[in-house]
Amino acid sequence: MSISGSTSSGRGPIRRLRLVLATANPDKAAEIVDIVGAAAGERVELVACPEGKVEVEETGDTLEENARLKARALVELTGMPAVADDTGLEVDALGGAPGVRSSRYAGIAGRYDENVTKLLAELEAAGATTQQERRARFRTVTVACFPDGHEVLADGVVEGAIVFERRGAGGFGYDPVFVPTGHERTFAEMEPQEKHAMSQRGRAFRALVVALVEDIDS
Numbered sequence: 278m279s280i281s282g283s284t285s286s287g288r289g290p291i292r293r294l295r296l297v298l299a300t301a302n303p304d305k306a307a308e309i310v311d312i313v314g315a316a317a318g319e320r321v322e323l324v325a326c327p328e329g330k331v332e333v334e335e336t337g338d339t340l341e342e343n344a345r346l347k348a349r350a351l352v353e354l355t356g357m358p359a360v361a362d363d364t365g366l367e368v369d370a371l372g373g374a375p376g377v378r379s380s381r382y383a384g385i386a387g388r389y390d391e392n393v394t395k396l397l398a399e400l401e402a403a404g405a406t407t408q409q410e411r412r413a414r415f416r417t418v419t420v421a422c423f424p425d426g427h428e429v430l431a432d433g434v435v436e437g438a439i440v441f442e443r444r445g446a447g448g449f450g451y452d453p454v455f456v457p458t459g460h461e462r463t464f465a466e467m468e469p470q471e472k473h474a475m476s477q478r479g480r481a482f483r484a485l486v487v488a489l490v491e492d493i494d495s
Contacts, residue, residue, distance in 0.1 A: 292494075293319060293320055293322065294320065294322070295323075295324055295357065295358070296324065296357070296358045296421060297323075297324050297325075297326050297357050297360070298310070298324065298325060298326060298360060298361075299333075299347040299348050299350065299351040299359050300326070300347075300361065304449040304450075305478075306325070308469070308473070311470075312473050313482055313486060315470075315473070316486040317490070320490050320493065321486055324357070326351055327355065333350045334346075335377075335380075338377065339418075340364065340365050340377055340418040340432075341418045341430065341432075343363040344362050344363040344420040345361070345420045345422065347359075348360055348361040348420050348421065349422050351422075352422050352423070358421060358422065359421070360421040361420060362418065362420070362481065363417070363418055364380075364416065364450075364478060365415070366379045366396075366413060366451050367413060368411070368412075368439060369410075369413065370400060370403045371400065371403060374399070375392070379450075380392070382395055382396065383395045393443065396439065396451065397439075397454065405439075409438075411440075412436075412437075412438050413436075413438055413439050414434055414436045414477075415435050415451075415455065415476065417434075417477040417480070417481040417482075418481065419481045419482055419485050429485065429488045430488075431485035432484070433476075433477040433478065433479065433481030434477055435480065436458045437455050437456050437460075438458070439454050439455060439456075440454050444462070444463045444466055445462070445463045445464070445467070446465060447467065447469065447472075448464045448465040448467075452465040452472075460475075
């Protein structure tokens with residue numbers, strides 16, 4: 278699936294929908310394009326956001342609020358439908374942290390490795406020494422916003438646990454320390470398509486595609 282094509286917007290009698298993808302994170306963008314392309318075929322197309330125009334302060338208290346802030350900003354900028362997501366890692370032993378602050382757990386400029394380092398240190402400090410005590414889940418909320426004001430929302434969750442040290446060279450973010458329930462490998466040890474089949478982002482965007490196609494055909 279490419280990220281180009283003809284323009285469509287709003288609720289008109291279209292058969293193919295073009296959405297601006299509201300993320301400046303190349304890892305996330307590549308993952309979303311793969312997931313949506315496999316699920317939607319030619320029905321839904323993602324367009325890269327204008328360079329340098331996607332930075333939106335994530336001031337929301339929930340994943341849904343943050344996703345909406347980003348999508349709405351792109352609608353206002355481009356006049357086109359836009360889609361955004363926000364993802365949080367919820368760790369039971371940390372009271373649900375890092376949650377909505379997952380991408381900036383180690384600070385606003387925190388990098389993947391710094392976030393993971395802080396997570397592992399916080400779990401150690403909390404005395405979480407067993408896999409049961411390190412139960413966690415990834416949650417993604419995705420929002421598609423349209424120029425006429427209507428929205429299409431979907432979410433996805435995957436349960437799992439945080440391992441004691443990084444494993445695997447794939448994925449990004451917290452993938453090297455997250456093992457989904459029923460599996461022994463971290464997301465970072467899996468091939469992309471295997472991860473997408475069970476990941477929270479895969480579940481959220483596949484559900485979104487179903488809802489968008491229904492919206493297109495309504």
